[in-house]
Amino acid sequence: MYNQVRVRIAPSPSGYLHVGTARIAVCNWLFARHNQGKFILRIEDTDITRSDPRMVEVILESLKWLGLDWDEGPYYQSQRMELYKRYAQVLLEKNKAYYCYCTPETLKRKREEAAQKKINWVYDRTCLKLSEQEKAELESKNTPKAMRIFIPEGETSFYDIVYKDLKKENKELDDFVILRSDFRPTYNFAVVVDDLDMRITHVIRGNDHLANTFKQVLLYRALDEMMPAFAHLPLNLAMDRQKISKRKGAVAITDYRDAGYLPEVMVNFLAISGWSPKDEREIMSREELVQSYSLEGVSQANPIFDMQKLEWMNGEYIRAYDNERLVDEVIPFLIRENLMIPETVKDTRGWLLKYVVLFKERAKTLKEFAEKGKYLFAFDYQYDPKAVSKTFNSAEVADRLGQFVEKISVLDEFKKDKIEETLRKTADDLKIEPAPLIHAVRLATTGVAGGPPLFDILELLGKEEVEKRIKKAVEFIKAERKGYS
RNA sequence: GUCCCCAUCGUCUAGCCCGGUCUAGGACACCGCCCUUUCACGGCGGCAACACGAGUUCGAAUCUCGUUGGGGACGCCA
Numbered sequence: 073m074y075n076q077v078r079v080r081i082a083p084s085p086s087g088y089l090h091v092g093t094a095r096i097a098v099c100n101w102l103f104a105r106h107n108q109g110k111f112i113l114r115i116e117d118t119d120i121t122r123s124d125p126r127m128v129e130v131i132l133e134s135l136k137w138l139g140l141d142w143d144e145g146p147y148y149q150s151q152r153m154e155l156y157k158r159y160a161q162v163l164l165e166k167n168k169a170y171y172c173y174c175t176p177e178t179l180k181r182k183r184e185e186a187a188q189k190k191i192n193w194v195y196d197r198t199c200l201k202l203s204e205q206e207k208a209e210l211e212s213k214n215t216p217k218a219m220r221i222f223i224p225e226g227e228t229s230f231y232d233i234v235y236k237d238l239k240k241e242n243k244e245l246d247d248f249v250i251l252r253s254d255f256r257p258t259y260n261f262a263v264v265v266d267d268l269d270m271r272i273t274h275v276i277r278g279n280d281h282l283a284n285t286f287k288q289v290l291l292y293r294a295l296d297e298m299m300p301a302f303a304h305l306p307l308n309l310a311m312d313r314q315k316i317s318k319r320k321g322a323v324a325i326t327d328y329r330d331a332g333y334l335p336e337v338m339v340n341f342l343a344i345s346g347w348s349p350k351d352e353r354e355i356m357s358r359e360e361l362v363q364s365y366s367l368e369g370v371s372q373a374n375p376i377f378d379m380q381k382l383e384w385m386n387g388e389y390i391r392a393y394d395n396e397r398l399v400d401e402v403i404p405f406l407i408r409e410n411l412m413i414p415e416t417v418k419d420t421r422g423w424l425l426k427y428v429v430l431f432k433e434r435a436k437t438l439k440e441f442a443e444k445g446k447y448l449f450a451f452d453y454q455y456d457p458k459a460v461s462k463t464f465n466s467a468e469v470a471d472r473l474g475q476f477v478e479k480i481s482v483l484d485e486f487k488k489d490k491i492e493e494t495l496r497k498t499a500d501d502l503k504i505e506p507a508p509l510i511h512a513v514r515l516a517t518t519g520v521a522g523g524p525p526l527f528d529i530l531e532l533l534g535k536e537e538v539e540k541r542i543k544k545a546v547e548f549i550k551a552e553r554k555g556y557s
Numbered sequence: 558g559u560c561c562c563c564a565u566c567g568u569c570u571a572g573c574c575c576g577g578u579c580u581a582g583g584a585c586a587c588c589g590c591c592c593u594u595u596c597a598c599g600g601c602g603g604c605a606a607c608a609c610g611a612g613u614u615c616g617a618a619u620c621u622c623g624u625u626g627g628g629g630a631c632g633c634c635a
Binding site: 082083084086116117118119121122172174175176179180183186187189190191192193194216218219220235238240241244245246248249250251252253254256258259260262263278279280281282283284286304306307309311313314315344345346348350351352354371372373374375376377378380381382383384385387391431432433434435444495505506507508509510511513514520521522523524525526527 | 558559560561562563564568569570571582583584585586594595596597598599627628629630631632633634635
């Protein structure tokens with residue numbers, strides 16, 4: 073049916089790359105790759121007042137981060153004005169469009185009046201009824217004019233791959249503007265012209281465009297052109313079933329990057345949101361997604377963007393990640409949290425590798441690597457009050473810690489096996505179980521009650537640091553005890 | 558106000574098109590148990606849904622209609 077599948081993503085640069093837009097991009101990209109087709113990037117910047125070149129940069133950067141490489145573009149609608157004018161001219165000559173001299177103010181007034189009377193507003197065709205004389209007069213006065221499409225009677229229908237047969241009475245639609253008085257095209261017109269010009273075979277977009285599609289179908293018919301296939305994807309909603317907005321958490325794809333989500337997770341998650349493969353797999357590599365993606369598995373109901381599931385998936389990916397690559401991903405977060413400076417990265421890489429291995433099954437986001445193990449980088453950690461009352465609860469604890477420090481101070485090899493041996497020996501000498509001593513040492517050296525196996529942590533800290541930290545804890549406990557008596 | 562779309566566990570979903578195999582399957586979250594120095598990971602188990610009402614049929618989550626609920630669109634925005 074098609075020589076080659078050609079799809080596009082058409083963001084408008086009025087903001088960052090919204091997760092919703094990103095999901096549409098993912099679906100288009102997967103569809104293109106699955107069919108060995110082309111993925112085209114088009115920037116819809118006809119609204120000059122709301123377009124910002126810097127936003128284009130953010131959008132391109134976001135797409136690159138997600139790994140959604142495009143084959144053509146970015147094309148800019150703002151650079152294609154002549155094309156739209158040419159197509160508009162065709163419609164005018166075919167008598168499928170006409171000029172409208174109504175002022176925006178008049179239209180606004182009429183619309184408001186209709187709203188007040190609670191009746192549905194469609195353009196009343198004032199300017200279609202103009203006589204040649206009236207038109208000539210308006211022209212002589214250089215009255216600004218927009219161009220409207222003429223909507224014939226009848227009904228408009230099309231087939232949507234997701235929503236199947238759709239139709240609408242034309243009388244519900246009005247003769248909408250296609251060219252503004254400054255000759256810039258409106259959204260619906262520019263989209264049709266561009267999709268035609270770029271030989272787009274499948275228009276894959278959010279179902280918020282369903283209503284627009286009827287207008288666009290009318291445009292294809294007026295132009296006597298072949299239509300692409302349409303597939304409207306259900307819209308992601310926030311937890312409260314409303315549109316995802318700034319107030320309800322992260323909206324920009326870059327927010328997720330900064331929060332420590334992996335790009336492959338975002339692609340995976342966005343792909344299975346509103347779509348599922350036949351075999352119910354959820355964790356899928358890029359290759360697997362490309363292999364099994366199809367528009368047939370897209371659901372019709374709007375899914376809610378489940379942050380908890382996203383987190384879970386990110387954790388799954390982190391655990392399965394290659395350690396060396398994980399170090400690369402984690403470093404920027406450590407730097408951003410001021411836990412290290414770029415200059416020392418090279419020398420500490422071996423150490424970082426061990427660090428990352430210890431925390432990879434405990435971190436759900438990259439950012440958590442810089443949070444959960446903070447104490448390994450800074451000496452000024454605080455003791456968790458709850459753990460203090462549970463573990464640092466007697467003067468004896470200070471003595472035990474003191475004994476342990478003495479025993480490790482003579483170790484010449486500070487490796488985890490040796491440390492563990494020493495600790496168990498210390499507990500034995502003290503005639504206590506190892507567990508309470510382990511807990512005390514952990515709290516003393518890390519400030520918290522939980523975390524990776526203690527002896528790995530101690531080895532990573534190094535002998536000198538461990539001694540320093542335990543001595544500090546001993547002082548802390550003594551001071552604390554004094555306060556009670 | 559008008560039009561369009563949607564409806565299975567709290568959430569994402571499988572099943573629906575081609576009615577019986579569905580005492581409705583999986584995943585996230587939650588709860589319990591096991592593993593364990595802790596926290597996690599992992600393993601095992603549990604809780605939990607066909608929105609409602611009619612109709613068609615021997616039989617409906619599956620087909621039809623209605624009700625309710627939710628979403629979206631109605632700009633010289635995109």
